[in-house]
Amino acid sequence: MIFINVKFHVKPEYADTFLDDINWYTEACNAEPGCLEFKWFRDPEDSQRFLLVEAYKDGEDVTHVQSEHFERSCKEFPQYLLETPDIINFKIDGKTEWDKMAEFKVD
Template sequence: MIFINVQFHVKPEYKDTFLDEVNWYTEACNAEPGCLDFKWFRDPQDEQRFLLLETYADGEGVAHVQSEHFKRSCEEFPQYLLETPDIINFRIEGKTSWDKMAEFSV
């Protein structure tokens, strides 16, 4: 599995519309083969900060960054941002799905 976490700091004028502005990208990524999760979260203490959590099946990362919607996002996203996003990504070889958390077993 490939995990990608990106922190976005948006301009004040986009704090309430950012997710709507980029919804085309969210929908396109969620429709990609191999996309397991693509979800946005807003920081409850700073309305201008968003966290994007992406999870892809192993081997699908190249297709994502070569897609037309990713290329479009590279052109369009900077207009909404105050600064370059922070990113971290990592791969777990051979992992294909989430595990269950035994400590909170239901």
């Protein structure tokens, strides 16, 4: 599994429309066969900040960044942003799904 988190800081005029404006991208990514997770979260303390959580099957991150919708996003997203997004990603070999949290087990 390739796990990716990206932090976006959008311009104030796009804070309320950002997710709708880029929904074409979200839908296309979620439709990718190798996509395990692709979800946006808005910071409750700062409405201009968003977190994208992505996960792909091993090797499918390459397919993702070679897609037409990813290429389009590279051209279009900067218009919405105040700064270059922060990103972190890591690979967990052989992982295909989330684990259950033992500390908060629900019976």
